[in-house]
Amino acid sequence: MSETAPPDARTGPDELAALKAVALAGGLHETKVSCAALGEDLDASAQTASRRLQRLEEAGLIDREVVGDGQWVSVTEAGESRLRGEYADYRRLFEEESDLTLAGVVTSGMGEGRHYITLEGYMEQFRTRLGYEPFPGTLNVELEEASVRRRGELVGIEAIDIDEWADEDRTYGAATCYGVTVITESNADGDEANDADANDADADDAAEREYGGAHVIVPDRTHHDDSQLEVIAPVKLRDELDLVDGETVRLRVEPTSRADERAPEADR
Numbered sequence: 001m002s003e004t005a006p007p008d009a010r011t012g013p014d015e016l017a018a019l020k021a022v023a024l025a026g027g028l029h030e031t032k033v034s035c036a037a038l039g040e041d042l043d044a045s046a047q048t049a050s051r052r053l054q055r056l057e058e059a060g061l062i063d064r065e066v067v068g069d070g071q072w073v074s075v076t077e078a079g080e081s082r083l084r085g086e087y088a089d090y091r092r093l094f095e096e097e098s099d100l101t102l103a104g105v106v107t108s109g110m111g112e113g114r115h116y117i118t119l120e121g122y123m124e125q126f127r128t129r130l131g132y133e134p135f136p137g138t139l140n141v142e143l144e145e146a147s148v149r150r151r152g153e154l155v156g157i158e159a160i161d162i163d164e165w166a167d168e169d170r171t172y173g174a175a176t177c178y179g180v181t182v183i184t185e186s187n188a189d190g191d192e193a194n195d196a197d198a199n200d201a202d203a204d205d206a207a208e209r210e211y212g213g214a215h216v217i218v219p220d221r222t223h224h225d226d227s228q229l230e231v232i233a234p235v236k237l238r239d240e241l242d243l244v245d246g247e248t249v250r251l252r253v254e255p256t257s258r259a260d261e262r263a264p265e266a267d268r
């Protein structure tokens with residue numbers, strides 16, 4: 001290891017876990033820890049815990065004072081910034097993916113959406129996996145250029161698969177459903193548009209123009225190209241949000257999982 005390495009370069013994941021445990025025990029201020037208790041937290045022996053604290057001290061990530069029945073430990077500024085670095089990584093990991101918002105204008109399509117949505121082979125999957133029976137049709141959104149480029153990011157987002165199926169005559173293609181909140185232009189000014197009362201009948205005018213709990217449906221087989229997205233929902237979105245052709249909507253994508261595989265407390 002290079003001698004010019006930063007002071008905490010000798011600390012690896014084990015020391016980082018110890019630093020986190022100390023911080024959780026109150027070490028961002030000052031806390032008294034025993035190596036036995038810390039060892040238990042870390043699933044290691046007291047000796048190992050002691051060694052890790054020593055390394056953290058040598059790396060300048062904690063200050064400590066050993067007393068008779070344990071030691072007073074506080075996380076240093078450098079230690080806190082190391083933890084903040086980890087925190088930022090996790091935020092990027094879990095928050096960026098829900099930041100995907102695609103925008104486009106409402107358009108009329110070929111009038112085929114209704115036919116496909118109402119086929120029982122799809123409908124029974126919508127009921128169990130999405131947890132609702134969609135309004136018969138798809139709201140078509142012609143994406144603006146920047147969103148056409150970003151739509152590829154959909155693949156990284158947790159979504160609900162609809163399986164292919166067949167009747168006597170033919171096979172019907174699979175599709176993928178991404179959870180979205182549909183936000184209309186007038187409500188988009190607030191940017192986050194994160195109104196908890198979005199679907200509330202009592203909410204004010206602007207809040208009524210946002211609808212959560214819809215899905216973008218991407219069929220494996222489609223006549224549309226990449227610039228077009230189709231949205232399904234339990235309600236007719238044109239009525240619910242007062243939409244007409246040419247109006248801009250934003251689709252805020254939210255990771256979602258199958259209704260029939262969700263833990264009861266995760267149910268929305």
Ligand SMILES: Cc1cc2nc3c(=O)[nH]c(=O)nc-3n(C[C@H](O)[C@H](O)[C@H](O)COP(=O)(O)O)c2cc1C
Nearest residue numbers: 109110111112113116138172173219221222223224
């Ligand atoms: C759930 C679903 C399944 C579909 N499956 C097929 C299919 O198997 N074969 C096919 O040619 N198109 C399929 N399509 C796509 C339609 O042909 C068409 O691209 C689109 O839904 C037409 O929408 P529009 O009438 O709103 O313009 C499917 C569409 C949906 C919504």
Ligand SMILES: Nc1ccn([C@@H]2O[C@H](COP(=O)(O)OP(=O)(O)O)[C@@H](O)[C@H]2O)c(=O)n1
Nearest residue numbers: 109110111113114137138139233236237238
């Ligand atoms: N959840 C939904 C689904 C469709 N729709 C609309 O319902 C009508 C029937 O959908 P469709 O997919 O068969 O028709 P087009 O999209 O081809 O025009 C269209 O006007 C859609 O825009 C809606 O308002 N809300």
Ligand SMILES: [Mg+2]
Nearest residue numbers: 109113138139
């Ligand atoms: Mg449609």
